Amino acid sequence: MSATQREIDREIAEQLEAYEKRLAGGAPAADHPARDYPPYRSSALRHPKQPLVAVTGDPETVELSGPVFGPTDVTDIDNDLTRQHAGEPLGERMTVTGRLLDRDGRPVRGQLVEIWQANSAGRYAHHRDQHPAPLDPNFTGFGRTITDDDGRYSFTTIRPGPYPWRNHTNAWRPAHIHFSVFGNAFTQRLVTQMYFPNDPLFPYDPILQSVTDPSARQRLVARYDHDLSEPEFSLKYRWDIVLDGPSATWIEEGR
Amino acid sequence: MSRPELTPSQTVGPFFGYALPFPDGGTMAPAGHPDTVTVHGYVLDGAGAPIPDALVELWQADPAGEFPRVGGSMRRNPVDGGYLGRNGVDFTGFGRIATDAKGRWVARTLLPGARPGHAPHISVCVFARGLLHHLFTRVYFPENTEANAADPLLSSLDAARRGTLVATAEQDRTYRFDIRLQGERETVFLDFG
Numbered sequence: 001m002s003a004t005q006r007e008i009d010r011e012i013a014e015q016l017e018a019y020e021k022r023l024a025g026g027a028p029a030a031d032h033p034a035r036d037y038p039p040y041r042s043s044a045l046r047h048p049k050q051p052l053v054a055v056t057g058d059p060e061t062v063e064l065s066g067p068v069f070g071p072t073d074v075t076d077i078d079n080d081l082t083r084q085h086a087g088e089p090l091g092e093r094m095t096v097t098g099r100l101l102d103r104d105g106r107p108v109r110g111q112l113v114e115i116w117q118a119n120s121a122g123r124y125a126h127h128r129d130q131h132p133a134p135l136d137p138n139f140t141g142f143g144r145t146i147t148d149d150d151g152r153y154s155f156t157t158i159r160p161g162p163y164p165w166r167n168h169t170n171a172w173r174p175a176h177i178h179f180s181v182f183g184n185a186f187t188q189r190l191v192t193q194m195y196f197p198n199d200p201l202f203p204y205d206p207i208l209q210s211v212t213d214p215s216a217r218q219r220l221v222a223r224y225d226h227d228l229s230e231p232e233f234s235l236k237y238r239w240d241i242v243l244d245g246p247s248a249t250w251i252e253e254g255r
Numbered sequence: 256m257s258r259p260e261l262t263p264s265q266t267v268g269p270f271f272g273y274a275l276p277f278p279d280g281g282t283m284a285p286a287g288h289p290d291t292v293t294v295h296g297y298v299l300d301g302a303g304a305p306i307p308d309a310l311v312e313l314w315q316a317d318p319a320g321e322f323p324r325v326g327g328s329m330r331r332n333p334v335d336g337g338y339l340g341r342n343g344v345d346f347t348g349f350g351r352i353a354t355d356a357k358g359r360w361v362a363r364t365l366l367p368g369a370r371p372g373h374a375p376h377i378s379v380c381v382f383a384r385g386l387l388h389h390l391f392t393r394v395y396f397p398e399n400t401e402a403n404a405a406d407p408l409l410s411s412l413d414a415a416r417r418g419t420l421v422a423t424a425e426q427d428r429t430y431r432f433d434i435r436l437q438g439e440r441e442t443v444f445l446d447f448g
C-alpha cells in the first residue's frame with residue numbers, strides 16, 4: 001500500500017536526524033545523497049549493499065580520461081528549447097546560465113551539457129509519462145550545449161511545471177530541470193536536477209531531500225537574477241555546477 | 256580563493272529516454288570494422304528483475320591502448336539519419352545505451368588495448384531511476400588470464416566477487432556482462448575518491 005505524505009515526512013525527518021547524529025560523531029559532511037534512501041521507494045532494490053571498492057592514486061586509471069566532445073555535437077540553437085518547433089511553447093520563458101567548474105574552481109571547457117524537462121503543464125514528451133496534463137506541440141523539452149572557454153553554458157527554455165508521481169499518495173515533484181554533464185575525466189560525470197527558488201514543494205520531495213545536508217541541498221537551487229532578466233523577454237536564473245573529481249585529474253595539454 | 260562546493264547528484268529519473276540516448280549509441284566500432292565485438296547484458300535489481308529504465312555509458316581505450324582524442328557523440332541528423340557528432344570512421348571510445356524493455360543493453364565495439372600496468376577493460380557508468388547517484392564498474396575480458404591476474408583492481412578483490420567484473424565469452428566474438436545493482440552476485444562498483 002502506498003504511504004501517506006505524513007509517513008514519508010516522518011521517514012525524511014528520521015534520515016535527517018541520523019545524518020546529524022553522524023555529523024556530531026565526527027563524520028564528514030555528505031555532498032551527495034546516499035544511494036539507499038528509504039523515503040525514495042525506487043531506491044530500495046536499486047542500490048548496492050556491498051561497499052564500493054576504492055580505486056585511487058593510479059595515474060593510468062582509464063577513468064581519469066573521458067570522451068571528447070566538440071562543435072559537431074551541437075548546433076547553434078540546440079540550447080534554445082523554445083525554437084525547436086514551428087511555434088512558441090506555452091509558459092514562462094526563462095534563461096538559465098552558469099559555469100561548469102572543477103573542485104579547484106577551474107572552468108571545465110568544451111564539455112557537453114544536456115538538459116531535459118517537463119513542459120509548463122508538468123508533462124514530459126515521453127511515452128511513459130501518464131500525467132493527464134496537456135502535451136505542448138511546440139515543446140519537446142531537451143537541449144544540449146558545449147561549455148565555452150570560461151566553462152559557461154546557457155539555455156533558453158520555459159519554466160517546467162511541477163508534476164505528480166507515484167512514490168506515495170499525493171507525491172509531487174517540485175519544478176526542476178534535469179542536467180547531464182561531462183567533465184574532463186569520466187570520474188567527474190554528473191547527472192543532477194536544478195530547482196527553482198522558494199518552491200513550496202521542497203520539504204515534501206524525497207528526491208530533493210535525499211541530499212540530507214541542508215547546505216548541499218541549497219546548491220541544487222538556482223538563483224533568480226533580476227538584473228540579468230531581459231526586459232520584455234525572459235527571466236534569468238544562475239546556476240553554477242561544480243564537479244566532483246579525483247584528487248589527480250588527467251588533463252590534456254593545452255586544456 | 257575558497258574551493259567551490261560541489262553539486263550533489265540526483266537520479267536520472269524515468270524520463271531521460273527522449274533526451275539522452277543516441278540512435279545506435281551502442282555502435283562504437285566504425286561501420287564494418289572486422290575486429291568488432293559485441294558486449295551485452297542485463298541490468299538487474301536486488302530481486303533479480305531486469306531494469307528497463309537504466310542508462311549505461313561506456314568509455315575505453317582503443318585497441319592500441321590509447322585514449323581516443325577524436326571528438327564526437329553518436330548524435331545523428333534527425334532528417335537523414337547521417338552522422339553529425341562523430342564521423343563514422345574514427346573510434347571515439349564512447350558509448351551510451353538505454354536498456355530496452357527487457358533490461359538489456361548491447362554494445363558493438365573494439366576490444367580495448369592495455370594501459371601500462373593494467374589488464375584491458377571498458378569503464379562503465381550506470382544511471383537509473385531509483386539510483387540517486389550513478390555507479391561505476393568495469394568490464395574485463397576472460398581470455399586475458401595473465402593480465403587479469405596481475406591487474407591491480409582485479410587482484411585486490413575477493414575471488415568470490417572478482418568474477419562479477421569479468422565478462423563471459425559467448426559465440427561469435429560476443430561477451431556477456433550483466434550488471435547486478437544489488438543482491439546475490441552483486442557487481443563490484445568502484446569509488447574514484
Ligand SMILES: [Fe+3]
Nearest residue numbers: 173176178268
Ligand atoms: Fe523530472
